[in-house]
Amino acid sequence: xxxxxxxxxxxxxxxxxxxxxxxxxxxxxxxxxxxxxxxxxxxxxxxxxxxxxxxxxxxxxxxxxxxxxxxxxxxxxxxxxxxxxxxxxxxxxxxxxxxxxxxxxxxxxxxxxxxxxxxxxxxxxxxxxxxxxxxxxxxxxxxxxxxxxxxxxxxxxxxxxxxxxxxxxxxxxxxxxxxxxxxxxxxxxxxxxxxxxxxxxxxxxxxxxxxxxxxxxxxxxxxxxxxxxxxxxxxxxxxxxxxxxxxxxxxxxxxxxxxxxxxxxxxxxxxxxxxxxxxxxxxxxxxxxxxxxxxxxxxxxxxxxxxxxxxxxxxxxxxxxxxxxxxxxxxxxxxxxxxxxxxxxxxxxxxxxxxxxxxxxxxxxxxxxxxxxxxxxxxxxxxxxxxxxxxxxxxxxxxxxxxxxxxxxxxxxxxxxxxxxxxxxxxxxxxxxxxxxxxxxxxxxxxxxxxxxxxxxxxxxxxxxxxxxxxxxxxxxxxxxxxxxxxxxxxxxxxxxxxxxxxxxxxxxxxxxxxxxxxxxxxxxxxxxxxxxxxxxxxxxxxxxxxxxxxxxxxxxxxxxxxxxxxxxxxxxxxxxxxxxxx
RNA sequence: GAUUCCGUAGCUCAGCUGGUAGAGCAUAACACUUUUAAUGUUGGGGUCCUGGGUUCGAAUCCCAGCGGGAUCACCA
Numbered sequence: 001x002x003x004x005x006x007x008x009x010x011x012x013x014x015x016x017x018x019x020x021x022x023x024x025x026x027x028x029x030x031x032x033x034x035x036x037x038x039x040x041x042x043x044x045x046x047x048x049x050x051x052x053x054x055x056x057x058x059x060x061x062x063x064x065x066x067x068x069x070x071x072x073x074x075x076x077x078x079x080x081x082x083x084x085x086x087x088x089x090x091x092x093x094x095x096x097x098x099x100x101x102x103x104x105x106x107x108x109x110x111x112x113x114x115x116x117x118x119x120x121x122x123x124x125x126x127x128x129x130x131x132x133x134x135x136x137x138x139x140x141x142x143x144x145x146x147x148x149x150x151x152x153x154x155x156x157x158x159x160x161x162x163x164x165x166x167x168x169x170x171x172x173x174x175x176x177x178x179x180x181x182x183x184x185x186x187x188x189x190x191x192x193x194x195x196x197x198x199x200x201x202x203x204x205x206x207x208x209x210x211x212x213x214x215x216x217x218x219x220x221x222x223x224x225x226x227x228x229x230x231x232x233x234x235x236x237x238x239x240x241x242x243x244x245x246x247x248x249x250x251x252x253x254x255x256x257x258x259x260x261x262x263x264x265x266x267x268x269x270x271x272x273x274x275x276x277x278x279x280x281x282x283x284x285x286x287x288x289x290x291x292x293x294x295x296x297x298x299x300x301x302x303x304x305x306x307x308x309x310x311x312x313x314x315x316x317x318x319x320x321x322x323x324x325x326x327x328x329x330x331x332x333x334x335x336x337x338x339x340x341x342x343x344x345x346x347x348x349x350x351x352x353x354x355x356x357x358x359x360x361x362x363x364x365x366x367x368x369x370x371x372x373x374x375x376x377x378x379x380x381x382x383x384x385x386x387x388x389x390x391x392x393x394x395x396x397x398x399x400x401x402x403x404x405x406x407x408x409x410x411x412x413x414x415x416x417x418x419x420x421x422x423x424x425x426x427x428x429x430x431x432x433x434x435x436x437x438x439x440x441x442x443x444x445x446x447x448x449x450x451x452x453x454x455x456x457x458x459x460x461x462x463x464x465x466x467x468x469x470x471x472x473x474x475x476x477x478x479x480x481x482x483x484x485x486x487x488x489x490x491x492x493x494x495x496x497x498x499x500x501x502x503x504x505x506x507x508x509x510x511x512x513x514x515x516x517x518x519x520x521x522x523x524x525x526x527x528x529x530x531x532x533x534x535x536x537x538x539x540x541x542x543x544x545x546x547x548x549x550x551x552x553x554x555x556x557x558x559x560x561x562x563x564x565x566x567x568x569x570x571x572x573x574x575x576x577x578x579x580x581x582x583x
Numbered sequence: 584g585a586u587u588c589c590g591u592a593g594c595u596c597a598g599c600u601g602g603u604a605g606a607g608c609a610u611a612a613c614a615c616u617u618u619u620a621a622u623g624u625u626g627g628g629g630u631c632c633u634g635g636g637u638u639c640g641a642a643u644c645c646c647a648g649c650g651g652g653a654u655c656a657c658c659a
Contacts, residue, residue: 017628018593018610073619080616097616120609134617156594157609159620167620168595168608174651175594186594230658275658276584285659369656430659486659500659510650 022152025117029147034113036150042125044068049089055130055138062130065140067092068148070185071122073157076115082139085126086188093139094126101145114145121151121185158186177507193503196315197491201268203314204288207307213264213292218253220246220270226466227251227408230273233283246272251408251482252469254291255437258480259472266290268487279499280429283508286487295481296436297420301397304424304432304483305332308395308490315494322496323427326393334395334424339380342388342398351380359383373457377404392425407447407463409435431490434483441473526581 015023029036046065055062069087079098084091098110118124125146133139159167169187170176176183184191205215223242225232227249235244250267257265270284277283292300312319312330319331337345340352349362359379363370368386370379380402392398399422400412409419420436438444448465455462491503501507 016593021610073621075618075621076615077618077621078615080618082618082621084619093619095617099616133619135619137617137619139617154593154609158594159608161620165620170594172595172651228659271659273658276656278655278658279653281658287659433659484659489659 018154019152022119022150022154025119026150026152029113029117029150032108032113032117034147036147038146038148042066042068042146042148044087044125047089048085048087048092051092051130051140052090052138059130064127065130066125066127067140068123068125070151071118071120071124073159074120079110081114085124085140086185090188093133093137094128094142095131095133095139096142096145100141100143109145113147118147119151119154120157121153121155122147123149123151155182156186173501174509177501178509180505190502193491193495193497194505196495197503199314200311200491200494201487203311204307205268207310208264208266208290211264213266213290214262216254216257216262216265216267217269218247218250218257218267220272222247222253224464224466224468225249226464226469228271228273229463231275233272233274248273249287249484250289251484252466254289254482255477255480256469256472258291258293258437259475259477263294264290264292277508279501280489280492282488282500282504285500288485288487289482290485291437291480291482293478293480296479297399297422297434297481300434300481300483301334301336301422302332304434305334305395308424308431311490312494321494323493324496324498326427328394328427328493330395332395334397336397336399336422338400339384339398339402340400342392343380343383346388346391347383349383351383373454375404375454375457377402377406381405389425389430390428393427395424395426397422397424403447404450406435407451408438408444410438410440411443426493429489429493430486431493432483432485434481437477437480437482439473439477439479441470444473445470527577528581 026036044067046062046067048067048069051062051065051067067085067087069085071083072086072091073084075082081096083094083096085094096110096114098107101114102108102110125148126140126142127144127146128140128142131139131141156170157168158170161167170183176187184194208215221235221237221244223244225245225248227247228251230248232245232248235246236242237244247269248271250269250271254265254267266288268286268288271287272284273281274283275281292303295303309319309330309332312321315321319329321328321330340350344350344352347366349366351359351362354362356376356379359376360370363379363382366383366387368382370382374382384398388398400415400418401409401421401423403411403417403419406419406421409421412418412420419438422434423430424432424434438447448463448470451463452465488500488503492498492500495503497503
């Protein structure tokens with residue numbers, strides 16, 4: 001009890017005035033016999049969006065409704081009040097009359113509980129009938145009100161005027177991302193992005209399942225990080241005493257499942273790459289990987305056209321999507337350009353026959369920065385990135401990449417030096433990457449050995465050797481086509497967002513700065529009364545060490561000042577005692 | 584990692600060449616039975632991000648740190 005009291009006392013200094021008031025309201029609710037956090041089920045029969053959409057057509061269906069949500073605004077006018085209630089579907093105005101919710105003599109529930117003890121952000125349940133106010137707003141006339149959950153921290157209040165202009169918007173990206181729960185409460189329009197994200201993933205899953213392909217899960221903790229070119233996160237397993245990596249890709253495991261005899265396998269999963277963060281990169285991101293046996297990359301292009309169009313229709317009803325200033329049409333077929341042809345088209349330079357020296361010269365002429373570690377494939381990629389990518393607004397397949405860039409794809413069936421690979425570009429960004437998968441185990445071993453040489457040259461993204469994967473290939477993998485789709489970027493495209501943070505509920509952030517550990521016991525041990533410890537903390541002394549470094553006379557004077565300022569009803573220590581703290 | 588801008592009340596933000604900390608909303612009190620950015624009157628609320636420095640005096644000027652945004656580099 002004593003400890004509890006101290007904690008309350010400590011909090012009352014650390015909390016804002018409004019937070020203290022809400023805690024007091026909480027106690028008063030309990031004192032009135034109202035549980036601010038009731039345990040029982042509250043049966044909801046109606047939702048805001050449905051009522052505002054359908055009330056005028058079917059007024060008779062809304063004569064007895066029960067809904068639940070948060071109080072978002074209150075307009076109290078004496079013995080009648082208007083409240084905007086927000087539930088998962090939207091907002092609706094509710095109308096409360098004192099004598100309706102307090103039919104007897106005792107008006108405490110309206111005058112005290114509703115008017116004084118409830119706040120913006122509190123969850124309530126209401127039962128009543130839907131009607132039209134004099135000003136024509138669909139509202140719920142409340143007969144019964146139930147407190148469902150008390151909110152102790154004030155929500156930011158976002159106001160909208162008649163023209164729909166937003167005032168005092170909650171827009172600080174740091175607060176929005178760190179406290180997504182607040183963001184989505186006061187900016188509910190952002191919920192649509194995440195609803196659409198779910199629709200996108202579900203429509204793809206439905207599409208794949210309809211083809212008879214199987215959803216699988218493969219290891220996130222991997223002893224060898226393979227399947228992509230990126231720096232990994234490293235961790236350690238205690239029992240096995242071994243280094244493990246968080247996967248940068250799942251490609252090699254899915255191929256093992258094709259070896260195992262499945263015709264089609266796919267996985268939606270998080271990948272982890274220990275690299276930069278910006279508006280298109282988060283350290284963990286979601287990819288979809290799909291592998292289908294007996295298919296090639298040409299077949300895969302048709303599958304992608306069909307699948308992505310299905311996704312666009314699932315979200316928007318039509319295959320046309322707005323992305324920034326562009327209008328993108330996902331109805332296939334999409335334009336197909338070989339990598340060399342695309343460079344020819346946008347630069348008038350034919351790089352198809354160039355050797356490494358000629359490519360270096362071309363890069364220099366185009367003003368593209370290069371370095372010695374770059375091989376032929378990387379140089380071509382640099383030219384492509386700099387001169388072509390941004391032009392690819394409508395969905396475009398770029399096909400037939402140089403072999404040096406792509407150690408896991410099959411050699412082109414007819415063109416020397418190329419592989420059977422395509423990437424799908426939309427709105428200037430890569431959305432998907434697909435191959436006719438390399439299933440020749442000897443060729444695969446050779447290609448991974450070339451990667452080791454690149455690594456030796458200083459390329460820290462070169463792929464690692466995976467002997468077990470090679471062993472699997474040696475048993476035999478059927479001809480297979482595989483594809484990877486960056487789900488976050490697909491969602492960005494489909495929801496017209498320019499930053500990845502907007503399509504992730506909890507984007508990676510630096511850790512919040514924590515308040516220094518307050519060592520209450522240490523203060524008490526040197527003779528400081530417990531009730532004065534929070535005051536010292538408030539004055540900025542978070543450890544005994546910090547306190548002892550201060551001027552004892554000033555501390556004594558300041559204690560008096562704080563006592564007055566905070567209107568504390570605690571005994572002032574005598575000066576001799578304070579001086580003793582510093583011995 | 585580089586450049587640049589920012590950090591003031593619960594929220595959104597003012598605060599000039601340095602001189603006692605401001606507004607709107609929120610909050611508290613009173614009034615008000617169909618309002619809707621409700622209204623009217625009256626209050627309370629601040630570690631001006633942190634730490635140094637210059638100065639008689641710093642939210643303001645200088646330095647360092649922390650945190651965030653934007654642009655660029657690497658990457659999907």
